[in-house]
Amino acid sequence: MARETPVPATDPVQQGDGINPAHLVRAVRENLPLFLVSVGLVVSLTALLLVQAQPQYSARSVIRMAGERRSLTSGVENPPQSLDRPVDPLLSAVQVLTSRTLVGAVVDSLGLRLRPATPFIIGAPLVGRGFPIAALRDVAVAPNAPADTFALRFSDEGVVASNSGGEASAEFGQPLRLGSIGLTILEHPPVGFTMAVVEPRDVTIDGALQRLKVVPRPGTDVIDVKYTDHDPARAQRFANQLAQLFQSANGHAAQEQAGRRREFLAEQLRVTDSLVIQAEARLSTFRGNQQMGSSSDNLTAEQATAGARHAQRGELVADRRVLAALLERLEESERGAPDAGFQVLAYSPEVASDSTLSQLQQRLIDYRTRLDSLTTGPWRALATHPDVVQLTMLLETTQDRLIRAVQARLASIDARIAVLSSQQASGQRSIQGLPAKQAAEATLDRKVQVLRTTADALRQEYQKARISEALGAADIEILDLAPLPYRKSGVPGSVALVFGLLLGVLAGGVAAVVADATNRAVRRPKELHDLIGTIELGIIPRIDAILPTPPGSVKLLANGGANGNGNRLSSEVLFSPSGALSREEEAFRMLRISLAFSWGDRPCTLVVTSAGPQEGKTLIATNLAATFARGGARVLLVDCDIHRPRLHRVFRATRAPGLMDLLRPSGAGSVLHSPISQRLGAIRKTGIERLALLPCGSDPQTTPELLEPATLRGLLMELRTEFDVILLDTPPVLVSADAATLAASADGVIMVVRAGQTNRGAAELAGQRVTAAGGRVLGAVLNDPDGVLARSGQSYYAYDYPATVD
Numbered sequence: 001m002a003r004e005t006p007v008p009a010t011d012p013v014q015q016g017d018g019i020n021p022a023h024l025v026r027a028v029r030e031n032l033p034l035f036l037v038s039v040g041l042v043v044s045l046t047a048l049l050l051v052q053a054q055p056q057y058s059a060r061s062v063i064r065m066a067g068e069r070r071s072l073t074s075g076v077e078n079p080p081q082s083l084d085r086p087v088d089p090l091l092s093a094v095q096v097l098t099s100r101t102l103v104g105a106v107v108d109s110l111g112l113r114l115r116p117a118t119p120f121i122i123g124a125p126l127v128g129r130g131f132p133i134a135a136l137r138d139v140a141v142a143p144n145a146p147a148d149t150f151a152l153r154f155s156d157e158g159v160v161a162s163n164s165g166g167e168a169s170a171e172f173g174q175p176l177r178l179g180s181i182g183l184t185i186l187e188h189p190p191v192g193f194t195m196a197v198v199e200p201r202d203v204t205i206d207g208a209l210q211r212l213k214v215v216p217r218p219g220t221d222v223i224d225v226k227y228t229d230h231d232p233a234r235a236q237r238f239a240n241q242l243a244q245l246f247q248s249a250n251g252h253a254a255q256e257q258a259g260r261r262r263e264f265l266a267e268q269l270r271v272t273d274s275l276v277i278q279a280e281a282r283l284s285t286f287r288g289n290q291q292m293g294s295s296s297d298n299l300t301a302e303q304a305t306a307g308a309r310h311a312q313r314g315e316l317v318a319d320r321r322v323l324a325a326l327l328e329r330l331e332e333s334e335r336g337a338p339d340a341g342f343q344v345l346a347y348s349p350e351v352a353s354d355s356t357l358s359q360l361q362q363r364l365i366d367y368r369t370r371l372d373s374l375t376t377g378p379w380r381a382l383a384t385h386p387d388v389v390q391l392t393m394l395l396e397t398t399q400d401r402l403i404r405a406v407q408a409r410l411a412s413i414d415a416r417i418a419v420l421s422s423q424q425a426s427g428q429r430s431i432q433g434l435p436a437k438q439a440a441e442a443t444l445d446r447k448v449q450v451l452r453t454t455a456d457a458l459r460q461e462y463q464k465a466r467i468s469e470a471l472g473a474a475d476i477e478i479l480d481l482a483p484l485p486y487r488k489s490g491v492p493g494s495v496a497l498v499f500g501l502l503l504g505v506l507a508g509g510v511a512a513v514v515a516d517a518t519n520r521a522v523r524r525p526k527e528l529h530d531l532i533g534t535i536e537l538g539i540i541p542r543i544d545a546i547l548p549t550p551p552g553s554v555k556l557l558a559n560g561g562a563n564g565n566g567n568r569l570s571s572e573v574l575f576s577p578s579g580a581l582s583r584e585e586e587a588f589r590m591l592r593i594s595l596a597f598s599w600g601d602r603p604c605t606l607v608v609t610s611a612g613p614q615e616g617k618t619l620i621a622t623n624l625a626a627t628f629a630r631g632g633a634r635v636l637l638v639d640c641d642i643h644r645p646r647l648h649r650v651f652r653a654t655r656a657p658g659l660m661d662l663l664r665p666s667g668a669g670s671v672l673h674s675p676i677s678q679r680l681g682a683i684r685k686t687g688i689e690r691l692a693l694l695p696c697g698s699d700p701q702t703t704p705e706l707l708e709p710a711t712l713r714g715l716l717m718e719l720r721t722e723f724d725v726i727l728l729d730t731p732p733v734l735v736s737a738d739a740a741t742l743a744a745s746a747d748g749v750i751m752v753v754r755a756g757q758t759n760r761g762a763a764e765l766a767g768q769r770v771t772a773a774g775g776r777v778l779g780a781v782l783n784d785p786d787g788v789l790a791r792s793g794q795s796y797y798a799y800d801y802p803a804t805v806d
Contacts, residue, residue: 024509027516030523030788034515038508039501046500050493057232058489059239059482063246065089065221065475090216093223093476097214097246100377104143104205106241110234111139113204114181116196135189141198142180148198150178152185155192159185202378208238222479232485239482247476262465268322269458276451283444306424307446313420314450320413327406354409360402367395522758523788528780532751532767537779538591540620542787543584588627591781595750605716605726605746607775609739611766612732615754616783618646621729624750629691633724636683638694640730640742645696647729657682658697663711692723709745716745733766743775751780756788 028035096102107113114136150163158171161178170176173186181198199207213226225243229235371391374381381388491499522528525536595606608621618641625637638659639647648655662682684693719726728746730739743749749770753763763780770777782789 023516024513027512028509030519031512031515035508035512038511039504042504042507043497043500046497046503050496054230055488056228056230056490057235057485057487058226058228059232059235059485060224060226060480061239061243061478061482062480063093063223063225063243064477064479065093065223090221090223093246094214094216096249097223097225097242098209098212100205100209102242102245102249103208103212104201105245106238107201107204107208108141108143109241109245110237111136111141111183112208112234112238113141113145113199113201114139114183114196115199116194135185135187136183137186138175138182138184140182143201145180145198145201147200148181150181150196150198152194152196153192154185154188156188212238212242225482227482228489236482236484243478243481247478250476258465258468261468262462265458265462265465269455269462272318272451272455272458276448276455279444279448279451283441283448286440286444306442307449309420309424310443310446311450311453313417313424314447315454316413316417316420318454320410320417323406323410323413327403327410354405357402357405357409360398360405364395364398364402367391367398371395520760521756522753522760522763522782523755525782527760528753528763528782532753532763532777532780534751534767534777535779537594537750537781538587539782539784539789540587540591540616541584542785543619584623585627585630588623589631591624592627592631595778603720603724603726604748605720605728606778607728607730607739607743607746607749608752609730609743609749609766609770610732610752610754611734611758611762613644613735615732615752615758616785617732617752618650618729620750620752620781620783621727622647622650625691625725625727626688628725628727629688632690634690634692634722635725635727636692636694636719636723638726638728639696640728640738642696642738643731643736647693648695651684651686651693653684653686653693653695655695656698658695660697662694662697662715709741712742713745733769734762740769740773740775743770744773746775748778749775750778753780753782755782755784756786 116136148163148165150161153160153162158169158174159176160167160169161176161181162168163178165179168176168178170184172188173184175182175184208227211228213228214223215226216223225239227235227239227242229238371388374385374388374391375383383389525539528534528536608617608624610617621637625635628635637647639645640659642660645655647653648658659682682694682697684695686693716726728742730736730742733739751763751767751770767777
């Protein structure tokens, strides 16, 4: 029969088309032990982590962006100038609260770098781990303290601390100082010795940031500060300390800004007061020398006009002097200190009154802030970073524009001063006819008035700056301080176990699918056609032992368990003459019917073989022969497995004479040329009617050439005259060449494939070798002694249909 071209496998897992629920369930059922082991491992690991994990407690403080300082300093402090882009104050506060600077300050204030050795500190010693962390009080660790490990020994007298740098002792309840570390232990702990470690500061800050959550409440100006720790008291202290430090830092920053403004105004006021004193002294000296009284009436009108012009010019001159001083500071700061001049310029009233200068100054502050954020800190960018280069260029450009704007403002003031000077000169010419003494007095008096007005304005601004600096209020209000947490946070243990179970089921499912996809054994009937290119003749289920043996039955196979395992024939089939069919007999009956359709009623010779050993071919051949005999056929079962003959033990017959004795050339022990009636004497009757056995014979391995087709074909032709069906039990195809040789002398070959054991490649190769030797593969029998098909949920056989008696 021409071998059919195998078609591709239709299993979606093998095709890579995805996995549907049915395939997943089948994979789990086929790999149930692996699935259960995976689930058990994940659940056990989850339980172990729950047992070893320390309980976690969360403390939460609540703060609000109240704007209290802005309310108290209304009319005293100038409102902050708005940037070019909108800024969310809540998000800005969140960034400050989670900054390393603020968190590091909390770490230093609470001494969080010092911890007793516990199983949860990597690298910590194994001794003294029963020490309670709450016993450490008033811990202080200097920010520059190096990472260290030291021992604490406890006695009735107190505590002794020692490390590589020295030793210190103190009584219980008294402060203990060892180098840069200070602590207090109130009472004798439950252990006599423990080890404590000082973590690196950056490591402690990173750990605190991981346990810290700062979340603004949507639609409000309220921020939740939440900190989680296995020590509830430490969680409470951290959350409260962070909120209080943030509030203090906010007020302190505003005070520092007001202080810088006060210093600037104080310097300007000192200069102006000095000028006033000088002007008043010159006026007093002039009046004393000239002995002049008040100005006459005829100079009143002219003096009023000239005074107004002089006052206006004086204001312009004062503005110019301030701007010129600022410009000089700006030019000096370009060469030396790039920020000093611009910080002074930021609080100048002349800058605030000019919108152009104010906008340029605000942009300059923004660029400087962004550049500092990129070039400072542990993740600072290099000078060649594109953002750093761009911000540096923008900073330099804005500085140049600001300097040019100040220069332009000076030029404008100079032009106005020139105009006023011209007007004053004209006024002076108009009163030249007046007494020179009166004019000189008026000039000195006007200068004094202008300087007094300027000094009063500066003094008023100075007082506002002092009030703002003295005000300690901040824009942050602490609504709630964190109470001591009493309830564990995180996922409850029962929920974690449920999640662990679900994860274990997922892991087990993945493992089962992977095992199913990588399993190269034949497990399904449809694979037989894909691999061997033939039909599936039948499926043999697991043959269970049936005890006790019914009367009249013949035990063919013993040692119940599985359908053939080498020398351990592991099941029994009961052939009951009474007519009652067991599940196993029904399976072989269906196999016989399938074979009958292949050749009809004529006599036939069939080879029963397999790809490899221990696949159940001998059991299949034995029970198939019994089934044919029960169906009325004359059956001869021939043991052609010269390497491992078994059939004589199955039927409790002698091994010789047998097949090899019949095929051996004439001579001693040969019956080949004896009459047919004598040769038939080598064929034994069995306990089953119409079933005969031809054992292997004596010394089969010494003469394997006797199984060549030319030698065997004649004997088979003679035997076909006496028997309707001849079944040849041969060695496995891939183990011995005898199977392929015998296949050429038979009418057909039955390939036995063991579900879950026979490799797909081995089955395909065995079919190819039989076909290449000239054999005709009638079909394949899927032997399922291990219940592979039942575990996978495939209902390919339904033999469990017992007969009932009315």
